[in-house]
């Protein structure tokens with residue numbers, strides 16, 4: 001099968017999707033395992049891959065079917081995890097679960113351990129103790145690229161799209177790499193990948209970014225670059241999307257735009273978002289988890305959290 005046909009197959013008959021890569025050390029955003037892509041998959045992985053690119057609900061269901069008997073209550077879960085850096089205990093005996101199909105926010109003061117938790121979930125960092133489960137299946141032993149292959153996409157705090165490429169090129173490149181594991185030489189055949197480009201354009205339009213299709217990322221505002229970063233992550237077709245401070249460094253207007261963007265895509269994904277801006281968290285979250293000093297101190301709806309005394313104490317010392 002030629003590369004173009006393979007690209008089509010990957011997009012239309014998504015049985016072999018893998019995450020896009022860190023490439024040549026330039027792009028660092030996106031799917032948890034960006035980069036380290038392996039052509040070989042065992043049968044179980046292939047089953048999960050097939051599930052990865054259908055609807056999120058189907059993927060969640062497939063994940064359950066592939067794992068422990070019965071339905072998993074959580075799409076993603078950390079069970080009794082700890083993380084130590086030398087003598088510094090950053091997370092201790094933390095259990096936290098994220099139900100499928102919801103937008104979960106993680107709140108907490110600086111240094112609470114939120115990003116560390118993300119790193120444990122995606123296996124960018126090994127746990128010191130405890131277990132990580134994806135759709136009820138233990139994945140604590142897996143590598144980050146294997147986590148990504150199971151449908152976890154992550155965009156990082158630091159925007160790192162290819163600034164010199166257009167929106168379309170950024171997105172189709174991510175989609176291509178998701179299919180092909182970041183093999184070298186793709187650029188020599190760019191012109192022949194019309195179908196892949198069409199798919200990328202469709203995604204951009206669906207996300208309301210169609211007007212930037214042929215605009216280099218360097219020519220737009222930082223807020224629009226953050227939206228592109230999310231679009232690039234979505235090009236890998238994750239079921240679970242991890243967003244680390246998607247509105248960091250944005251103006252109020254840009255923040256509103258990113259917030260609306262996330263609200264618009266949320267029906268299609270399980271989203272776990274670290275976010276400091278209270279208005280964003282309160283307005284679009286289905287469930288809010290509050291961390292302090294490496295522990296979960298509260299979880300609930302916006303209303304429940306806003307009334308929670310422990311949360312007030314952690315934030316305001318009340």
Ligand SMILES: Nc1ncnc2c1ncn2[C@@H]1O[C@H](COP(=O)(O)OP(=O)(O)OP(=O)(O)O)[C@@H](O)[C@H]1O
Pocket residue numbers: 085088090108109110111112113114115116117
């Ligand atoms: N690789 C590391 N080595 C040593 N200590 C680390 C490492 N990564 C994080 N830490 C420490 O772990 C603690 C929690 O950091 P983390 O970045 O997870 O917090 P956070 O809640 O995401 O904070 P912020 O909101 O400021 O991003 C901090 O004290 C930090 O210094």
